[in-house]
Amino acid sequence: MNAVSEQVNGLLAVKTTIAAAELDAKRPQGSVTLVAVSKTHDADTIRPTLEAGQRVYGENRVQEAENKWPALRADYPDLELHLLGPLQSNKAREAVALFDVIESVDRPKIAQALAEEMQRQGRCPSCLVQINTGLEPQKAGIPPQDADTFITACKDLGLPITGLMCIPPADENPAPHFALLREIARRNGLEVLSMGMSGDYQTAIALGATHVRVGTAIFGSRPALASAE
Numbered sequence: 463m464n465a466v467s468e469q470v471n472g473l474l475a476v477k478t479t480i481a482a483a484e485l486d487a488k489r490p491q492g493s494v495t496l497v498a499v500s501k502t503h504d505a506d507t508i509r510p511t512l513e514a515g516q517r518v519y520g521e522n523r524v525q526e527a528e529n530k531w532p533a534l535r536a537d538y539p540d541l542e543l544h545l546l547g548p549l550q551s552n553k554a555r556e557a558v559a560l561f562d563v564i565e566s567v568d569r570p571k572i573a574q575a576l577a578e579e580m581q582r583q584g585r586c587p588s589c590l591v592q593i594n595t596g597l598e599p600q601k602a603g604i605p606p607q608d609a610d611t612f613i614t615a616c617k618d619l620g621l622p623i624t625g626l627m628c629i630p631p632a633d634e635n636p637a638p639h640f641a642l643l644r645e646i647a648r649r650n651g652l653e654v655l656s657m658g659m660s661g662d663y664q665t666a667i668a669l670g671a672t673h674v675r676v677g678t679a680i681f682g683s684r685p686a687l688a689s690a691e
C-alpha cells in the first residue's frame with residue numbers, strides 16, 4: 463500500500479465506523495459530520511482525502527491554515543474549514559477571513575474581537591463556545607458553571623453561536639463530559655455539539671455529537687510536539 467492511499471483508507475474506515483455508531487444510537491444516517499483534523503499535515507497529504515469527497519476539515523493554528531488552505535480552496539470551493547485551537551485576539555482578523563466555523567470561542571476578549579471583525583468584514587463564520595468540562599487549568603474553555611452567562615454575553619455581542627465544543631481530560635472516561643456538554647447545549651437552545659476525537663468518537667456519537675473531530679485515525683500520528691492541545 464503506498465503512502466497516498468493510507469489516509470483515504472483511514473477516512474473510509476472512520477466514515478464506516480461513524481455510520482455504525484449512528485445506527486447503534488438509532489440516529490439518522492448522515493446526522494454526524496466528520497471534521498477531518500489535518501493540523502501538521504501538508505497539502506499533498508490532505509489532497510487525496512479531498513479527491514475522495516471529504517469536505518470538512520479542522521486546523522489548530524491560524525498561521526498554518528493560512529499557508530495551506532487558500533490553494534486547496536481554489537480547487538475545492540465548497541470545502542468547510544473549522545478553527546479548533548485557541549485564538550489570539552491579534553489573529554481575529556485572519557481567523558474571520560479564513561474559517562467557516564470557529565470552534566474555540568473561550569473568553570470575553572476573543573468574543574469581542576471576533577464580533578468586531580465580523581462587523582468590519584461582513585463575514586460571519588458560525589461560532590462554538592469551548593467548555594472546559596474537566597476544569598483543567600492547562601486547557602482552554604469556559605468553566606461549566608459560567609457557560610450560560612458567557613453564551614448569553616456572546617449572543618448579545620451578535621456572535622452567531624450555534625453550539626459547544628469540548629475536549630475531555632485525556633485520562634478520564636469521556637462519557638460524563640459529553641453528557642455535560644449536551645446538557646449545557648440543551649438548556650441554552652444550541653444544536654451543534656462538537657465532541658469526540660480519534661479515541662472516543664463512537665462514545666460521543668452515542669451521546670449526541672453532531673460533529674466529531676478526527677485526526678490520527680485518518681492521517682496517522684503527528685510529531686509529538688504538535689499533537690499537544
Ligand SMILES: *Cc1c(COP(=O)(O)O)cnc(C)c1O
Nearest residue numbers: 499546659660675676677678691
Ligand atoms: C488535534 C485535535 C483533534 C484531533 O485529535 P485526534 O486524537 O488526532 O483525532 C480534535 N480536536 C482538537 C481540538 C484537536 O486539537
